[in-house]
Structure formats: C-alpha cells, structure tokens
Amino acid sequence: MAAAVSKLYAQGFSKSRGGDHRTAGYFCRARDLRFLISLAVLVFVFANSAIAQEKTCGVVLKVMDAAQKKEITGAYAEAYDTDASKTFYASESGPDHTFENLNSANYHFTVQKRGYKVSRYFLGLDCSKAGSGGKISILVPLYEGDIREQENVTPQTAEDLSGAPRTAGKLSKDDRARLFNYLNKLASRLAPPTYPLAARAVRASGSVLIHVIVNEAGNVESAEVVGGHPLLRDAAKKAAEKSKFKPTLAGEKAIRIQGFLIYNFVI
Numbered sequence: 001m002a003a004a005v006s007k008l009y010a011q012g013f014s015k016s017r018g019g020d021h022r023t024a025g026y027f028c029r030a031r032d033l034r035f036l037i038s039l040a041v042l043v044f045v046f047a048n049s050a051i052a053q054e055k056t057c058g059v060v061l062k063v064m065d066a067a068q069k070k071e072i073t074g075a076y077a078e079a080y081d082t083d084a085s086k087t088f089y090a091s092e093s094g095p096d097h098t099f100e101n102l103n104s105a106n107y108h109f110t111v112q113k114r115g116y117k118v119s120r121y122f123l124g125l126d127c128s129k130a131g132s133g134g135k136i137s138i139l140v141p142l143y144e145g146d147i148r149e150q151e152n153v154t155p156q157t158a159e160d161l162s163g164a165p166r167t168a169g170k171l172s173k174d175d176r177a178r179l180f181n182y183l184n185k186l187a188s189r190l191a192p193p194t195y196p197l198a199a200r201a202v203r204a205s206g207s208v209l210i211h212v213i214v215n216e217a218g219n220v221e222s223a224e225v226v227g228g229h230p231l232l233r234d235a236a237k238k239a240a241e242k243s244k245f246k247p248t249l250a251g252e253k254a255i256r257i258q259g260f261l262i263y264n265f266v267i
Helices: 002-014 032-054 173-179 197-201 228-244
Strands: 056-063 076-081 086-089 089-093 096-103 106-110 118-124 135-142 148-154 188-189 204-212 220-227 249-250 252-257 257-264
Touching: 056 076, 076 197, 086 096, 086 249, 089 252, 106 135, 118 135, 135 228, 197 228, 204 228, 220 228, 228 252, 228 257
Parallel strands: 056 135, 118 148
Antiparallel strands: 056 096, 076 086, 076 106, 089 096, 106 118, 204 220, 204 257, 249 252
C-alpha cells in the first residue's frame, strides 16, 4: 500500500503539459491532498495493526508431576502481567492450559491443585520466539504437598525463550495478593463469617485460610480449610461457601477458577 501511495504521489508531481514540468501538480488541490492524507492514515493503521499482532502469542502450559511421568488434570493456571498489573486466565483441556493473545511482557504464572504445592515462576515472554501456530508450549511440574506452600519452578520449553525465569520487582499490596491467588477482592459478595461463641469464650482469634473452587457461574462449588484456629475453621468455611463471584472469562468462555479466601477473626 505504501508503495502505491509513493507511485501515485510521484506521478502527480511529474505530470507535464506542452513540455513544461509543473512543480505543483494536481496534489496541490485540496481534494487530492485530503485523498493522500487518507491513504497515509490507512497505511499507518495497517502497519501498527501488523506490529501489534506480532507482539502477541499464545502460551500452552502442560501440567505434569514433578518426575514428568504423569500428566495432571484438574489443575488451575493463571498468568499475571507484572508490568500492567493484569490477570489472564487459561482455557483448560486435560493437562493443557492455553492462554491466548498475551503480549511480550513479564509474567508471573501460577499452577495449583489440591494435594500439590502451588507452582509459580516469573518469565519474560518474548512472542517473537513463538513456534508454529503462534504458540509457546511449556511443561510445568507440580510437587505433591500442602497447597499452602509455594514452589518456585523452572519450566521446560521446546522453544528458546529469551526471557529467563526471574524474580518479581517491587510490587504493590494488591499485586502481591494476586500473585498468591487471594480472591477476596474478586468476590462480588464476600460472605462474612459468624464469630463462634466457643471461640469468643477462649478468645480464639487469627486468620483462617480457605481454598475454594469457583464454577463457571461464579458460585463456590468446593471449599476446603487449609489453615487456621480449629475453633474458627467451620465458620470460615461456611462463609466461603456462601460467597459469590462474577463469572471469569478466558476469551469468551466462562471457566472455573481456584484460589484462596482469607478470613480474619479479631476480638
């Protein structure tokens, strides 16, 4: 398109009559000038659109056990852009979790499933290294253990990712909360717990951590206590089960999500 504009421009200024070359051809007229500007705008928009497309790619995480002998299904994965403070969600198909249209940027990926430690890693994503189909495939291990524990992992990839795993820079309180998959602020209705009388009687206090699985409609389909005072656990679990979330979308598809709700009991 740019070449066509340049050719048309040159023809306008080289037009001659009776052997006299005119230095101001018909492009000097307002109508033709507006036409040239319009073409230039179209070229600019087209070029920037092409550049933007080159900067995005898909990432496919394949979740395996730590020995990489068994594929793990039913896990949950999300990506957090630490530059833009934005969370991206993956569509799940067996052990594969696919993120679409990620920009080249620094990401914190987390993968979790009950019965395993949360695997996490930081990665500088370079979409120019994407393979066929514009996707980068990565193997992510999960280690058996307490889901409250975090495991920093080095994923394996067939592609040459120029950005090596890295540590996060200075993050805000909200950023840190998302990195550790706390969902309190994502709840459209965070049900408050009732302080148990037995707990008050002995002045039991502190935090209770609940791991929740939220279905496509935004309802808590499963809640499991993973830490906290024994006298406070049941009340926190009941509150978590009553909490409500807006449906989470991966592209245009509603997905299930997992994470933690934390309840603080203060006398």
